[in-house]
Amino acid sequence: xxxxxxxxxxxxxxxxxxxxxxxxxxxxxxxxxxxxxxxxxxxxxxxxxxxxxxxxxxxxxxxxxxxx
Amino acid sequence: xxxxxxxxxxxxxxxxxxxxxxxxxxxxxxxxxxxxxxxxxxxxxxxxxxxxxxxxxxxxxxxxxxxxxxxxxxxxxxxxxxxxxxxxxxxxxxxxxxxxxxxxxxxxxxxxxxxxxxxxxxxxxxxxxxxxxxxxxxxxxxxxxxxxxxx
Numbered sequence: 573x574x575x576x577x578x579x580x581x582x583x584x585x586x587x588x589x590x591x592x593x594x595x596x597x598x599x600x601x602x603x604x605x606x607x608x609x610x611x612x613x614x615x616x617x618x619x620x621x622x623x624x625x626x627x628x629x630x631x632x633x634x635x636x637x638x639x640x
Numbered sequence: 641x642x643x644x645x646x647x648x649x650x651x652x653x654x655x656x657x658x659x660x661x662x663x664x665x666x667x668x669x670x671x672x673x674x675x676x677x678x679x680x681x682x683x684x685x686x687x688x689x690x691x692x693x694x695x696x697x698x699x700x701x702x703x704x705x706x707x708x709x710x711x712x713x714x715x716x717x718x719x720x721x722x723x724x725x726x727x728x729x730x731x732x733x734x735x736x737x738x739x740x741x742x743x744x745x746x747x748x749x750x751x752x753x754x755x756x757x758x759x760x761x762x763x764x765x766x767x768x769x770x771x772x773x774x775x776x777x778x779x780x781x782x783x784x785x786x787x788x789x790x791x
Contacts, residue, residue, distance in 0.1 A: 593721060600788075601731040610791050613730050 574633040578606045580624050595619040644724050648710050655706040662700035669693045688759035688766060695752065731791060739784035740776075748773045 581591055588602040597616060604610035605620075612620065612632075621631045669692060676689075713719040726732070736742075755769035 592725065593718070596725050596728065598726055598729045598732065601729055604731060604791060610731050616730055 573608055573611050573636065575605060575608070576631050576633075577602065577620060580626075580631065584624075591620075591623070595623055641720065641724065645714060645720065648714050648720070648723070652707055652710045652714070655703045655710070659700055659703035659707065662696050662703065666693070666696045666700060669696060688756070688763070691759070691766075691770070692756060695756075735784055735787040735791060738787050739780045741780065741784075744776055744780045748777055 577591070580586075581588070588599045588606075592599045592602045595616065596619065601610065601612075601616075605612050605616075614628075617628050617632055621628045624631060669689070673689065673693070710723075713723045751769050751773045755766050755773070758769060759766035
């Protein structure tokens with residue numbers, strides 16, 4: 573799944589480690605979500621979106637899922 | 641986080657207890673090796689004793705490592721949070737469950753205990769159980785590595 577996490581991180585000059593610490597996960601998980609290897613759970617997606625002050629749809633791209 | 645801090649403190653106590661017990665067992669193993677009658681001992685006896693000693697030393701080493709790691713984390717709020725996140729990370733939980741944890745670890749431990757007990761009666765059973773444990777742990781480790789690469 574495509575996400576805007578990397579872009580949002582860069583805007584806020586935030587490292588993966590800092591984001592991971594803030595949302596209660598590991599740096600490796602943030603990396604996996606950013607490259608699309610891992611799809612975050614609803615809770616983690618909410619935490620990430622909430623951290624950036626956005627909605628889940630604004631951070632995560634669900635267009636591929638909608639095609640099904 | 642206070643609840644997790646209490647858990648970490650409890651783990652330090654458990655690891656310290658393990659280190660102490662393994663230290664006593666290790667000392668006893670060394671004593672047993674020294675006083676044993678070499679002329680009547682078979683190769684199998686030596687192997688089982690060596691395996692036990694190795695296991696005791698490994699548990700002792702892991703306990704010490706745990707004590708140091710947890711003590712460092714408990715005195716540093718950031719390290720404690722990182723440790724908490726690492727243990728409760730959803731991706732790692734999924735990977736661990738795909739690798740068969742914690743069941744594989746529990747069965748392996750039981751099989752090792754069974755192997756040690758069986759080793760006093762039948763060396764073939766001992767070898768079989770140890771090889772089975774090594775095989776299942778290897779498969780689990782391979783699955784874990786694969787999942788970590790692909791997830």
